[in-house]
Amino acid sequence: MKKILISGLIAGCILFVLSYGGLYLAVRFFPSLFVEYNSPLFNSNGGRDVLFYMHPFIISFALSWFWDRFKTMFKGVFILRGLEFGLVYSIIALLPVMWISFSALDITVAMVLSWFAYGLIQAIVAGMVFAEINP
Amino acid sequence: MCYRTILWVYLPFTLLTGFIAPRNAVPVAVTKKWVISENSSLCVNGSTNINKFACDIPAYDRTDTLTITKGKGDKDVILSGNIALKIQSFDCHNAIMTHDLRKTLKESQFPCLHITFLTLSEFPKLTLNPSPITGWVNIELAGTTKRFEINYQVSMDAQKVIHLLGSRDLTFSDFNLVPPRKLGGMIKTNDKLSVAFHLKMTAMN
Numbered sequence: 001m002k003k004i005l006i007s008g009l010i011a012g013c014i015l016f017v018l019s020y021g022g023l024y025l026a027v028r029f030f031p032s033l034f035v036e037y038n039s040p041l042f043n044s045n046g047g048r049d050v051l052f053y054m055h056p057f058i059i060s061f062a063l064s065w066f067w068d069r070f071k072t073m074f075k076g077v078f079i080l081r082g083l084e085f086g087l088v089y090s091i092i093a094l095l096p097v098m099w100i101s102f103s104a105l106d107i108t109v110a111m112v113l114s115w116f117a118y119g120l121i122q123a124i125v126a127g128m129v130f131a132e133i134n135p
Numbered sequence: 136m137c138y139r140t141i142l143w144v145y146l147p148f149t150l151l152t153g154f155i156a157p158r159n160a161v162p163v164a165v166t167k168k169w170v171i172s173e174n175s176s177l178c179v180n181g182s183t184n185i186n187k188f189a190c191d192i193p194a195y196d197r198t199d200t201l202t203i204t205k206g207k208g209d210k211d212v213i214l215s216g217n218i219a220l221k222i223q224s225f226d227c228h229n230a231i232m233t234h235d236l237r238k239t240l241k242e243s244q245f246p247c248l249h250i251t252f253l254t255l256s257e258f259p260k261l262t263l264n265p266s267p268i269t270g271w272v273n274i275e276l277a278g279t280t281k282r283f284e285i286n287y288q289v290s291m292d293a294q295k296v297i298h299l300l301g302s303r304d305l306t307f308s309d310f311n312l313v314p315p316r317k318l319g320g321m322i323k324t325n326d327k328l329s330v331a332f333h334l335k336m337t338a339m340n
Contacts, residue, residue, distance in 0.1 A: 020321075027321050031185035037317045038183070039231045044238070044315035052319035 003134045008057070008064030011129040015056035015122055036111055059119075060126055063089065067130040078131035085127030090120045165205040165258070169297055169336035171195060177220060177332040179236075183324045190227040190236050192220050201336065205258045212258050214270055217251040218334075235315050239307070239324075241277045249275040250332075253282075261291035265300070272301075279310040299334040 027034050067085065074081040094116055102112045175195040181188055201216035222242040227233040240248075255270040265288035273282050288300040306326045307314045314324035 020319075023318065023321055027185065027318075034185050034318075034322055037322050038186070038235065040234050040238075042317045044235060044317055045313065046316050046320065049319045 004064045004068050005061070007067070007130050007133040008061035010133060011064060011126045012057035012060035014129055015060055015125060016053075018125060019056050019118070019122060020053070033110070033114070036108055039106075041105060041107070056122070059122060063123060063126045064130060064134075067127065068134060071130070071134065074127070074131070078128055078135075081131040082124050082126075082128030085130070086120055086122075086124030089123040089127075090116065094119045094123075167203045168339040169201045169203065169299075170339055171197075171199045171201065171218065172296070172335045172337060173198070175218075175332070175334045175336075177330070179225070180329040180331075181324060181327070183322060185322055188227055188229070188232050188236075190225045190233065192224045193226065194224075195220070195334075196224070200339070201252055201334075203255065203258070212255040214252040214255045217249055220248040220250070222246055222248060239312060239315050241312075245277045249273075249280075251275070255287070259287075259289040261289065261297060263290060263292065265290040265298070270301075274305070274310075276310045277312055281309050295337065297336040297338060299336065300331065301334075302329070302331040304329050 063085075066089070071081075074084050076084075098112050098116050101107065101115075102109070173195055176191060176193050177195075178189060178191040181190075195218065197219065199216060199218055201214060204213045204215070205211070206213065222237055222240050223246065225233060225236055225240075227236055251273040253271040253273060256268050259268055260266050268287050268289060270285055270287055271282060272285050273280050283303055283305070285301040285303050288298075290298045292298065305328050307324075307328065308326055314326055316323040
């Protein structure tokens, strides 16, 4: 349990920096990609900012538990284990969620693909961290 | 003897001139009324950290009157009257931006933007060439009223239509409004707004 929490916390901190650092740079250098976010679909009063910034820790703790349960199934060096872990998570969890999101919400394909890629990269990075800390 | 001479010179002069009122000694207040026509408009320009937006109210759906009164001094000009603009009439040429602006301006609670005219820096010269003047107005938006100095351009065209163009930079925070922000503030609307209005009016006799 302790290992799950520690590796989840470390992965959460790394994902926090990478995710929001990457998002900040993307908004700054590719602003046109984010025009679609000026939509009533997205919260605009700032009331949920804390929840938004907690996301890397939520996903890290969830993935840390998942990793601890199934880590023996991922073989090889830590990079390969991380890659495979990220792909498994993306196919099982992300793909169906993105599918239903695109079918039900008024969002673009580019937006859904970017969310999928964002989640995939987060899971791969988290997998690599877990493979190192909790092999 | 000396006093008598002075008295004889001064007394006829006083009698001759004493009953002549000096010209313009008692200034007359001049009042004019201008009727705002329906094709007046208002435009708001703003920006976010990823794009710019322009929202306008292309037509004024009421007929209001402005009264301009010139007082005793040249600089003492009172402009009275007000205009009420429906927040619902704002069009940002993008349904999403229009919805966001109306929500930010709390349209459901405060459906109108009120501009109350107070003063002008001078009596406007109604010529073909726009003349710059300034004036104070009260702007009521989202339940908050603030006083602003507006830069005007006043002119009158060949069809005797009076054009009053006013412009001023405002901020959302002037009216205790929070500019919209998305993705935890990664996408944020800048506080500054440039407001410009164009009132087309005709003088009432």
